[in-house]
Amino acid sequence: MNFKRLQYFLKIVDIGSMTQAADVLHVAQPALSQQLATLEAETGQKLLVRTTRGVTPTEAGKVLYRHAQAIMRQCDQARVDMRAAGEGLSGAVSVGLAPGTAAAHLALPLLREMRARHPGIVPYLNETYGTTLSELVMNGRMDLAVLYGGTMEVHGLTFLPLLREPLYLVGPAGMTQRPDPVPLRDVGSLELYLPRPYNVVRKLVDGACAGIDLAPRVAAEIESADTLKAVIAAGLGATILPESMAREVTASAPSWRARIVEPAIEAPLALCQSDHLPLSEPAQAVRALLLELVHDWPRHLLAGGTTATRP
Structure with missing residues (x-):
């Protein structure tokens, strides 16, 4: 398969x-159409559908698009790695850090360590929600991500457990403070502001509530960490957050937190990467730095002496 046609x-x-596309590529449109026809003949699949609004990929085209992105990215990285042979590591490395998790505390220490040890590496840090980050890693558009999850196998991804964070009930100062720790059943009478059902934390809460025949009272579904902080600061209601985020909220607004027990609920934080796309040398170095930083955390799940190796 010709790289130029993939491009x-x-x-x-x-x-x-x-x-x-022909204008941007500085290629005559008939020549571009011929290149596409050749690619479709090589793959034995119709890749694009022409409509009055332009062209859209078929299902086969979408699959090829994902693979082509990964192929081009690896080719670019191969050129960088070859230029950097015998010199200090250099190149771009993308790392996802899920917001509202302990991963957010990795950003500054990671940047400091990279500047000190690998100044030639240019990091791209992306803080968005876990589902999107894992999709970016799966599609080869991101090297690594630290996010909640990893308890179930996902085709195309591997997860290295890093930490388990207990979940806390967080309420505004104007709400009667619950005992610490607080039994999950005591949360049933509160109006809660929680993320959407596909969110890992929400799944954990819903699963634990179902286990004791409790239906949480959801006042609103909110994905924004800043909005959840504003809800608590305004005294609108309570929420359930991982320990790191709960501490951040109670430090920034008049509020209280209580660890949930009976049953205790813990959110698993993991390092996510592709199970079939190899990491570039710079990405391997960044991965090693991430694991070194996590190894300094209390209650980490890493085995001693394995932080600088690839799984």
Whole structure:
């Protein structure tokens, strides 16, 4: 399969127009159409559908698009690695850090260590929610991610357990403070502001409540960590958060927190990477730094002496 044709295909899908893609690529449109036809013949699949609004990928085209992105990214990294051979590590490395988790506390220490040890590496830190981060890693658009999850096998991904964070009930100062620790059943009478059901923390809460035949009273579903802080500061209601985020909220607004027990609920934090796309040398170095930093945390799950190796 010709790399140039893959590049053309990616550009056509990104732009959504053969005419505009031809202009950007400085290729005559008939020549670009011929390249696409050759690629479809090589793959034995129809890759694009032409509509009045432009072109869209077929299901086969979507699959090729994901693989082509990963292939081009690996080619780019191979060139960087070859140029850097015999010199200090250099190149771009993308790391996802799920917000509202202990992962958020890795950003500054990681940047400091990278500047000190690998100044040639240019990091891209992405703080968004875990589902999106894992999809980016799976599609080869991100090297690594630290996020909640990893308790179930996911095709295309591997997870290295890092930490288990207990969940806390967090309430505003104007709400009667619950005992610490607080039994989960005592939470049933409160109006809660929680993330959507696909969120890992929400799944843990819903699962624990179902285990004791309790239906949580959800006043609103909120994904934004800043909005949850504002809810607590305004005294609108309570929420359930991992310990790191709970401490952050109670430090920034008049509020209280209580660890949930009976049953205790713990959110698993894990390092996520592709199970089939190899890490570049710079990405391997960043992975080693991440594990070194986590090894300094209390209650980490890493085995001693294994922090600098790939699984």
